Amino acid sequence: MNEILDTIVIGGGQAGLASGYHLQKKGLQYLILEASSQVGGSWPHYYDSLKLFSPAGYSSMPGMNFPGEQDRYPKRDEVVRYLQQYSTEFKLQIQTNQYVESVEKDEVGFTIHTRTGDIFQTRTIINATGSFNNPFIPNIASQDEFKGLTLHSSKYRNTEKFINQRVVVVGRGNSAVQIAAELAEVSRTSLAVLQPVQFVKQRVLGKDLHFWFKLIGFDKFPFWRFGTTAPNSSVVDDMDQYKERLAAGKPDQQTMFKSFYENGVIWPNGKNEPVDVVIYATGFRPELPYLRKIGALDTEGNPIHKAGISNVPGLYYVGMEGQRSFASATLRGVGSDAQFVVKKLMHYIEQ
Template identity: 60%
Template sequence: MSKQVDVIVIGAGQAGLAAGYHLKKSGLQFLILESSGESAGSWPKYYDSLKLFSPARYSTLPGMSFPGPGDRYPLRDEVIAYLKDYALHFQFPIVYNSHVSAIQQESGTFRIITMSGETYQARNLICATGSFSRPFIPEIDGQNDFKGKVLHSSEYLRPDAFLDQSVIVVGRGNSAVQIAIELSEVAKTTLAVHEPVSLLPQRFLGRDIHFWLKVTGVDSFWSFGKAAANSSSVMDLGGYKKRLNAGHPVQKQMFTAFNSDGVIWPDGSNEKADAVIFATGFRSNLNFLQDIGALDGNGNPLQKAGISNNVPGLYFVGLSGQRTFSSATIRGVGRDASYVVNQILR
C-alpha cells in the first residue's frame, strides 16, 4: 500500500534539507527520499581539497549556523559533516536508499516509485536533486584514439594520482582553476580554455565580497540570478592571479582534437598528455519526470522560480539561477526553499 503525505521531497542534500526545514515549520506532513545512505548530497563525490568560495558565516542553511570561525572558507569534509549534523538536529523524516525511478500523476496526486519497489503518494512534489548529478564531457574529435586517461572533474579526488605526469584541465570555472592550480604543484599542468580565466577579488575594502553582496541586496536580486549563475568568473581564494600569471598552470586556447598521445592545439602543434580532466559542468538528471511532461527537449525542467510551468503541484529547489545567482549554493538555497513552501501553502 502506498504511503501518502502532503509533500514528497526528492533529495536530501542541501536543497532537500532546506526544503525540509521550511516544511517542518509549516506543519505539512512530508517525507524526504534520498537515493544514497547519507544526507550530504553530491559533496562526498567532490575532490578532497575543495573549499567553499563563501565564508562560513554566509554558508549556512536556515536555522543552524555553520560551526567554527565565520571568516574561514570551509573545506569539503566540513560541509559534509555540517549537512549530516543539520539533518540529525532537525530530525527530518528521511527515507535513505530510496532511488526514485518513475513518477506518475493522476487526479492531482503524484505517485512516486522507487527502484526498490516502494511507492509513495503526495499532493505536492519538490525535486531537490540540484544541478550536479550528471557530469558533462563534450565530444571532441579523436577522443576514442587517445591512449591516456579522460575523466570528469567529479572523478578527480587528489593530485598524488598524477605525480610527475602531464595533465590538461579543461575549463575556466572555480573547479577547473582549483584543480589545475593544485595539480601544478606535482605535475606538468595546462589549463585549456576558450577565454582566459576571469578572476574576481575575494575581498573589497577589507571585507569579503559576500558581505557586499548581502548588504547591497545583490545576493537576492531575482532578475540578476540566471545571468550571474552562468558566469564563469572565479573567486580568487588565495594567490590564484599570481599563480596563473607565473604560468602555474599555463593557460592555452582550447585544443581542437585528440590524437593517440595527447592533444592538438589550434596552431597545429601536438602535446603529449597522460590525462585530460574535463571541468565542464553538469546536466540535469531528471528523467523520472519525463512521463508527466515536466521537461523540455533537453531534459531541463520547465519552470520559473522553482514552480513548474505545466504540472500543478510540482516544484524545484537547488537549480542553478533558479531565483538568484546563489540558488544552487548553501547560502542561497534556503531563500528558494522558503519561497517554494509558501507557494505550496497557498
C-alpha cells in the same frame, strides 16, 4: 505506503534539507527520499581539497549557523558534517537508499516508485536532486582515438595518481582553477580555455566579496521577475593567489585544443603534444528522466519552470543554478528558495 503525504522531497542534499526544514516549520506531512546511504547530496563525492568560495559566515542553512570561525572558508568534509548535523538537529524525516525511478500523476497527486520497489503517494513534489550525477563532457574531435586517461572533475579526488604527469584541465571556472592549481604542484599542468580566466578579488576593503553581495542585494536579486534566470558566472574567486599562480605558469593557460590524437592533443597552432591526462571541469546538466512521463521537461531534458514552479501543477524545484537568484544552488541560497517554494506549495494544497 497507503498514506498520501502533503509533499515528498526528492534528494537529501542541501536543497532537500532546506526544503524539509521549511515544510516542517509549516506543519506539513512530508518525507525526503535520498538515493544514497547518507544525507549530504554531492558533497561527500567532491574532490578532497574543495573549499567553499564563501566564508562560513555566509554559508549557513536556515535555522542553523555554520559552526566555527566565521571568516574562514570551510572544506568539503566540514560541509558534509554540517549537513549531517543539520538533518539530526531538526529531526528531518528522511529515508535513505530510495532511488526514484518513476513518477506518475493523477487527479489526486503523484505516485513515486523507487528502485527498492517502494511506492509513495503525495499531493506535491519538490525535486531537489541537483545535477552532480550527470557531468557534462564536450564532444571534441577524435576523442575516441586518445589512449591516455580522460575523466570529469566529478571523479577527481586528489593529486596522488597524477604525480610527474602531463595534465590538461579543461575549463575556466572555480573548480577548474582550483584543481589545476593543486595539480601544478606535482605535475606539468595546463588550463585549456576558450577565453582567459577572469578573476575577482576575494576581499575588497578588508571584507569578503559576499559581504558586498549581501549589502547591495545582488546575492538574492530576483532575476526571475524580469523573465530570466541569474547569470551563470565563470568569474573565479581569487582566494588562494590563483591569479598569481597562473601568471607564473603554475598552471599555465592555453587556448582550448582543437582535437585529440592517439597520444595527446592538437593545439590551435597545429602542434601535437603528448598528454597523459585530460580532466574536464566543464560542469553538469540536469538529468531527471523520471519526470519526463508527466510532461515536466523540455526536448533537451531540462525542467520547465519559473522560479522553481513547474509547468506541471504540484511540482516544484529547489537547488537549481540560477533558479531565482545568483545565490540559488548554494548553501546560503537554498533556504530562501525553499521558503519561497513551500509558500507556493501550501497555496496549491489549500486550493
